[in-house]
Amino acid sequence: xxxxxxxxxxxxxxxxxxxxxxxxxxxxxxxxxxxxxxxxxxxxxxxxxxxxxxxxxxxxxxxxxxxxxxxxxxxxxxxxxxxxxxxxxxxxxxxxxxxxxxxxxxxxxxx
Amino acid sequence: xxxxxxxxxxxxxxxxxxxxxxxxxxxxxxxxxxxxxxxxxxxxxxxxxxxxxxxxxxxxxxxxxxxxxxxxxxxxxxxxxxxxxxxxxxxxxxxxxxxxxxxxxxxxxxxxx
Numbered sequence: 673x674x675x676x677x678x679x680x681x682x683x684x685x686x687x688x689x690x691x692x693x694x695x696x697x698x699x700x701x702x703x704x705x706x707x708x709x710x711x712x713x714x715x716x717x718x719x720x721x722x723x724x725x726x727x728x729x730x731x732x733x734x735x736x737x738x739x740x741x742x743x744x745x746x747x748x749x750x751x752x753x754x755x756x757x758x759x760x761x762x763x764x765x766x767x768x769x770x771x772x773x774x775x776x777x778x779x780x781x782x783x
Numbered sequence: 784x785x786x787x788x789x790x791x792x793x794x795x796x797x798x799x800x801x802x803x804x805x806x807x808x809x810x811x812x813x814x815x816x817x818x819x820x821x822x823x824x825x826x827x828x829x830x831x832x833x834x835x836x837x838x839x840x841x842x843x844x845x846x847x848x849x850x851x852x853x854x855x856x857x858x859x860x861x862x863x864x865x866x867x868x869x870x871x872x873x874x875x876x877x878x879x880x881x882x883x884x885x886x887x888x889x890x891x892x893x894x895x896x
Contacts (some may be wrong), residue, residue, distance in 0.1 A: 703882060712792070714874060720847035722882075728882070762828065768882055771818060774828040 674699050678763050685782050691750040692780050695763030703767065704746040706730075706738065709760040709777070718761075719737045721746055751761035785810045787877050789887035795802075796797050796865045804860045804890050808873030816883075817858045818876040823868075831873070834858065840864065865894045 679694035695704065703722055708713040717730030719738040727738050735757060739747045750757055763775040786809045796802040798873070819831040834842045834851050841849050848860045861868075864868055875887040 694892060705884070707886075714789075715884075715886040717883060717885075720883065758818075764828075765880070766884070771830040771833055771875075772820075772884055776827050 674762060675772040676773050676775040678705075678761075678767055678778050680778050681776060683721065683778055683780045685750075685780065687754060687782055689750075689753045689782075691753045691780070691782075693748040693750075693763075693780070694759055695746045695748070695775055696775075697744050699744075699765060699767045701765040701767050701773075701774070702743070703765060704740065705764045705766065705772070706736075706746070706748045707762045707764065708732065709762055715762065718748065718757050753780075755782050758782045784841070785812075785877050785879055785885045787875055787885050787887040789873075789875055789890050793891045793893070795893040795895055796862075798865055798867060802862060802865055802892065804862075804873055804875075804892065806856065806858045806860070806887055808856050808875075808885075809875050809880060810856070811832055811876065812879045814880070816878040817849075818878070819847070819849070819858075820862045820874045820876060820886075821869075821871045822889075823871040824875065827843075832860065840847045856860045862892075867894050867896060868896045 673693040675698040677696045686754045691703040705720040708717045721727045721740045761778045787806045815836045817834045821826045821831045832844045846863045872889045877885045
């Protein structure tokens with residue numbers, strides 16, 4: 673079975689804090705993605721990575737950064753958390769010839 | 784840029800009946816993949832079915848089938864013999880040559896006993 677593991681299921685942080693969301697895969701897939709899911713908006717791509725140390729901006733990168741030092745791990749960083757970043761965050765992995773596999777999601781609340 | 788539109792924010796169906804979820808998309812590409820993903824309440828997103836654009840035959844997976852109309856850029860999902868466990872948010876998604884997935888806003892399907 674494919675495993676995509678996100679470090680936290682639920683997270684509560686204060687405004688202005690630096691927040692790290694971790695995603696680890698066990699499938700050796702090159703492509704890793706971070707999405708944000710909000711009611712009525714679907715999933716929106718924040719950042720993605722095709723390889724180690726490589727990153728590209730998605731549709732809504734503002735306020736976020738990412739890190740991929742090892743192939744199996746892709747981190748999403750909120751440099752200074754704000755209340756409008758309260759959301760569900762989903763990590764996904766993919767190869768060009770397969771469907772995407774998702775983590776269980778991290779529900780982040782910024783207070 | 785590609786766009787994916789799901790025009791039905793919510794739908795409901797009685798157990799054992801058939802329901803169709805709509806999806807349209809816009810692209811200038813000729814080769815691409817289309818997907819339906821399912822997200823049950825508080826559970827992980829999983830693939831329901833996928834379709835390669837170069838295949839004319841509609842994909843089928845047990846009770847789930849698609850109606851893929853390439854010229855009309857339409858990709859609807861039909862669920863036959865609906866079960867309570869089909870209650871979920873369903874997302875239509877497009878993947879083109881840049882390998883990025885573009886999702887629709889989702890349809891919340893409720894199966895009633």
